[in-house]
Amino acid sequence: MSVPPRVALRPAAAGDAEALWRWRNDPVTRGASYDEGEVPLDVHTRWFEEALGRPDRRIWIVEADGAAAGMVRLDLADGEATVSINLAPEWRGRGVGPEALSLLAREAFEGLRLARITALVKAGNPASRAAFERAGFSVSRDADPVVLVRERGAGVTA
Numbered sequence: 001m002s003v004p005p006r007v008a009l010r011p012a013a014a015g016d017a018e019a020l021w022r023w024r025n026d027p028v029t030r031g032a033s034y035d036e037g038e039v040p041l042d043v044h045t046r047w048f049e050e051a052l053g054r055p056d057r058r059i060w061i062v063e064a065d066g067a068a069a070g071m072v073r074l075d076l077a078d079g080e081a082t083v084s085i086n087l088a089p090e091w092r093g094r095g096v097g098p099e100a101l102s103l104l105a106r107e108a109f110e111g112l113r114l115a116r117i118t119a120l121v122k123a124g125n126p127a128s129r130a131a132f133e134r135a136g137f138s139v140s141r142d143a144d145p146v147v148l149v150r151e152r153g154a155g156v157t158a
C-alpha cells in the first residue's frame, strides 16, 4: 500500500481563486452540491474575494504532500459553523478528506473556540459521509441531506 499523503491546511488567499474555481466546476463536485450549475470564472472570483473579507467565513487550502489539493470552509454563526469540503479530483480517494476534516475540527475548536460544527451531505454521497465519520463526526439526522455533527470535546481529540 502506498504511503498516505501528508496533509496540512493554510489560509486561502486571493491567488487561490482559479484553483478553487476549477475544483468547484468539476462535475462530481457539482453533483455533490446543492447548486449544481457551472460558475463562470469572473462570478467565482468576485464571490471568492468577498468571501475572503467576510468575518463569518473562513477558507483554507488543503495541502497534500505540499501541493494544493482542495479547500475546506467554515461558515460561522452563533458560535457554531457549517463545514464544506471539496478536493481536487486528482486527490480524491486517498484519505486526504478525513485528514483535512480532522485538521479543520482542530481549527474550529482550538482556534475559533466553536462549540459545534455541522455538515450537510447529500444521501447519495457515501464517500463524503464516510470521510466525515472518519474525522469524528456523528450522524445526527439520517435523511437527505444527512446531517453530521462534531462537538468540541466530544469523541476523538481534534
Ligand SMILES: CC(C)(COP(=O)(O)OP(=O)(O)OC[C@H]1O[C@@H](n2cnc3c(N)ncnc32)[C@H](O)[C@@H]1OP(=O)(O)O)[C@@H](O)C(=O)NCCC(=O)NCCS
Residues within 6 Å of the ligand: 028, 029, 032, 033, 070, 085, 086, 087, 088, 091, 092, 093, 094, 095, 096, 097, 098, 120, 121, 122, 125, 126, 127, 128, 129, 130, 131, 134
Ligand atoms: C467527499 C470527499 C471530501 C472525500 O474525501 P476523500 O479523501 O476522497 O475520501 P477517502 O479517500 O478518505 O474516502 C473516504 C471514505 O469513503 C469511502 N468511500 C469512497 N467511495 C465510496 C462509495 N462510493 N461508497 C461508500 N464509501 C465510499 C472510502 O472507502 C473511505 O472509507 P474508509 O475511510 O472507511 O476506508 C472528496 O472525495 C471530495 O472532495 N469529493 C468531491 C466533493 C464532495 O463530494 N464534497 C463533499 C460535499 S458534502
